[in-house]
Amino acid sequence: MKDIIISESIKYIGVDDKEVNIFENQYTVPKGMSYNSYLVLDEKNVVIDTVEEKKGKEWLENLDCILDGKTIDYLIISHMEPDHSANILKLIERFPNIKLIGNTKTFSMLPQFYDIKDLNDKKIVVNEGDEISIGKHILKFFMAPMVHWPEVMVTYEKTEKVLFTADAFGRFGSLDSIDTKEEWASEARRYYFNICGKYGYQVQELLKKVSNLDINIICSLHGSILKDDLQFYINLYDKWSKYEPEEDGVFIAYASIHGNTEKVAKKLKSILEEKGEKVEISDLSNNIMSESVANAFKYGKIILASSSYNMGVFTPMEQFLNLLKGKNFQKRIIGIVENGTWAPSAANTIKTMLNQMKDINIIDPVVTVKTTLNEESREKLEQLAINILNINS
Numbered sequence: 001m002k003d004i005i006i007s008e009s010i011k012y013i014g015v016d017d018k019e020v021n022i023f024e025n026q027y028t029v030p031k032g033m034s035y036n037s038y039l040v041l042d043e044k045n046v047v048i049d050t051v052e053e054k055k056g057k058e059w060l061e062n063l064d065c066i067l068d069g070k071t072i073d074y075l076i077i078s079h080m081e082p083d084h085s086a087n088i089l090k091l092i093e094r095f096p097n098i099k100l101i102g103n104t105k106t107f108s109m110l111p112q113f114y115d116i117k118d119l120n121d122k123k124i125v126v127n128e129g130d131e132i133s134i135g136k137h138i139l140k141f142f143m144a145p146m147v148h149w150p151e152v153m154v155t156y157e158k159t160e161k162v163l164f165t166a167d168a169f170g171r172f173g174s175l176d177s178i179d180t181k182e183e184w185a186s187e188a189r190r191y192y193f194n195i196c197g198k199y200g201y202q203v204q205e206l207l208k209k210v211s212n213l214d215i216n217i218i219c220s221l222h223g224s225i226l227k228d229d230l231q232f233y234i235n236l237y238d239k240w241s242k243y244e245p246e247e248d249g250v251f252i253a254y255a256s257i258h259g260n261t262e263k264v265a266k267k268l269k270s271i272l273e274e275k276g277e278k279v280e281i282s283d284l285s286n287n288i289m290s291e292s293v294a295n296a297f298k299y300g301k302i303i304l305a306s307s308s309y310n311m312g313v314f315t316p317m318e319q320f321l322n323l324l325k326g327k328n329f330q331k332r333i334i335g336i337v338e339n340g341t342w343a344p345s346a347a348n349t350i351k352t353m354l355n356q357m358k359d360i361n362i363i364d365p366v367v368t369v370k371t372t373l374n375e376e377s378r379e380k381l382e383q384l385a386i387n388i389l390n391i392n393s
């Protein structure tokens with residue numbers, strides 16, 4: 001088991017999955033995934049969340065190793081999603097007298113997933129602000145609906161000032177795969193926008209609730225245990241959940257069938273860079289889509305460059321825009337470049353899709369390329385670069 005030090009009486013008992021390639025059957029995770037779980041030792045011993053199903057045996061071994069024959073009195077169920085709840089039955093089997101702590105919504109979902117005998121005798125329903133004392137430690141509960149499911153709640157341990165945040169402040173990657181704050185931000189941004197991005201308002205509500213707490217440590221259910229400079233992480237969450245851009249610069253996302261649109265996108269990148277702008281570029285057909293989604297939120301100015309296809313827009317761009325819409329994408333400045341050999345149609349479809357999003361400012365000119373750049377389209381590309389640089393985001 002990993003020797004993760006939280007405190008003398010709060011222990012890490014989670015597991016890494018370094019073999020997993022796709023999380024939740026859709027997000028590529030080149031650095032694997034961690035399923036965090038915690039044990040609070042006191043007069044009453046408390047487990048905070050279980051782990052993903054296939055890692056149950058390893059997790060129970062971690063628990064046994066620290067318990068050394070002691071029992072578990074409570075399981076806090078912060079979130080019912082199976083990556084955290086899958087081993088509830090195993091825990092009950094091992095500790096038949098255990099009580100399950102959740103809220104009303106937790107216990108309405110629980111029977112849909114697991115057949116728990118005598119659930120009414122086992123459950124302890126908590127509401128906003130309720131506290132449970134387990135000895136020296138006091139656990140206080142805050143509801144966090146839709147961060148990321150309706151039943152999510154976070155737990156604040158008052159004595160050691162530890163906030164257990166469920167999915168919030170989570171990231172992709174196994175526990176030891178990330179070292180620096182910048183690496184954390186990269187995988188946490190990708191995790192946040194793809195998994196919780198739609199629920200910025202609800203994340204803001206949670207941040208307000210915990211803003212008056214004195215917090216020493218943040219323990220998420222995925223990735224790093226955060227101990228130092230907590231304001232760095234909280235500030236990022238504040239910015240992300242307000243849908244505010246994080247960095248100056250331009251993000252170019254392109255979808256190219258045979259490479260001609262790619263050449264135009266790269267030409268635009270070099271024009272912008274020659275003018276001193278920071279540019280990040282993504283090939284929507286070949287790069288990790290969830291990373292492109294995260295980059296669209298990272299920057300305030302985006303260029304969408306796409307081939308036309310089926311009288312609309314090339315499939316990877318359509319998929320990208322549908323994902324952005326689903327994540328509540330908003331408050332951005334957008335430039336559009338379309339390509340079409342005989343009947344360019346990408347720009348109209350892109351505009352129609354962007355019109356379904358809030359506070360999107362499309363910058364003139366929309367550049368139409370007929371297969372390859374000519375004098376007219378090259379001039380328009382230059383003009384688009386100038387206009388997008390001159391507008392304030």
Ligand code: FEO
Nearest residue numbers: 081083148167221
């Ligand atoms: Fe990590 Fe929403 O579950």
